[in-house]
Amino acid sequence: MEGVSVSYGTFHALRPLDLTIGHGDFLAILGPSGCGKTTLLRAIGGFQRPTSGRILIDGQDVTALGPEKRPSNTVFQGYGLFPHLNVRQNIGYGLRIAGRGRPDIAREVEHIAALVRLQEYLDRPIDKLSGGQRQRVALARALVMRPKVLLLDEPLAALDLKLRQTMQEELRRIHREIGGTFVFVTHDQSEALSLATRIAVMNEGHLVQIGSPEEIYQRPKSRFVATFLGEANVLAATRRAGHVTLAAGGSFTSRGADGDIAIAVRPEVIKIAPSPGAAGLTLRGRVRDRVYLGSHLRYEIGLADGGRLVAAADTADRRNLPAPGEEITVGWAHDAQVLLDT
Incomplete structure (x- = not known):
């Protein structure tokens, strides 16, 4: 990202910033409510057009492209699952829209279901799943499209503590197994520390510090970072x-x-x-x-x-x-x- 900003009239939701996300990173965008972290994620995913600057994914300028044309996929906090479709149909929905053949869809769905440990639930209706299982379906539906960048908007916020910890372990395992680039938004400091390989701390629309969890925690650059993270x-x-x-x-x-x-x-x-x-x-x-x-x-x-x-x-x-x-x-x-x- 180069000089990316987002403004609504005189309100600056995102101040001009440069951000490089490396291939294979698990980047947490961390900050308090209203700091601009979700706006930044929406800009990366194509849901928010920047006021200035440009966004590149794997060297391609995607600034003017909508979310459906970007090599990224998003898992939303509310899951966004189709209640009238079962687990198998939800996971394979994007492949069907993309025109993939039935044998290909079946093979890819089975593979991703195994990755997120949903094999035994493929024919189950969505309303018969727990919160953690629904989260896995939403994750599988995004991963089956094999995006270069997976975006997660506070994906664990609706889960209770024990389930959230379990899903954190699952996300770490999945990231290790597929080796992709994950970017997730959170206001939970412990979640950022436990999941991320790098953390970008934001405040009032500014990117105030970026580094490894150890660096951010042990060597904060400002009073805000020191007191917000831990x-x-x-x-x-x-x-x-x-x-x-x-x-x-x-x-x-x-x-x-x-x-x-x-x-x-x-x-x-x-x-x-x-x-x-x-x-x-x-x-x-x-x-x-x-x-x-x-x-x-x-x-x-x-x-x-x-x-x-x-x-x-x-x-x-x-x-x-x-x-x-x-x-x-x-x-x-x-x-x-x-x-x-x-």
Whole structure:
């Protein structure tokens, strides 16, 4: 995509952006409601004509082509299945419209049904299927057309937690087996982290960061990315002559321009009562709250500047874990913190 934007009068749903999606990528477009992620997906699929820029798929300029003429297919959140057709007929519908012969359609439908594990349901009516089975039918109907790009618009949003996790595993397996290019829209951070090979984070129509899940999570470029994807502590600091001082106390060296800055620290990298002399940065605070969450304890700690810090302690570590009201020392390694651009 080159300089693609979408505007409705004075409202800019999508600011001009460049985006390259590699062959075989499983790209998640992630962001809050109204950020432009669905508009971007619709533009890729041909359902939304860009105001400016152009879209290329495998080197072909498809900007002026409708969805039926693009080498892509879309799975919508509402599935869009035909209730009067059974599973077999729904999956093979696109092939029939394309004029493929009956033996060819039957062979392709059987192959895709096996891929999505629907062989035993091929003659079942749509209204006799569970939500997860309907999702598989919608996926099979798109895949049977062998698109170069498969687009998924929040495909798991209507499923309950257990079923959503199962379908995430299925999507990962299918992507590995067919090796295609998948692009999906989601507002669910955990879903993006668990499914995607790359994540594109959007906010207010802008593409603000793109990278691997590890890169986006561990090295966010802005306060928005740090706090939207997972939980992060953002601490105010000032840099003078290469020396950074936190408002809550503590300091370290860092090259860069003088002025007010911020650092981000994930709760899981923070150590409660670190060993004396441990390398890194330490702060003093008082425990405001402690919550047991099974795999870990979530601590809320009040800091000297009136701010707060959230830390996660492993519940397997039974060493004198502090209780609410106690004063404690917390710390983290210098390479576990990130200096934010904004």
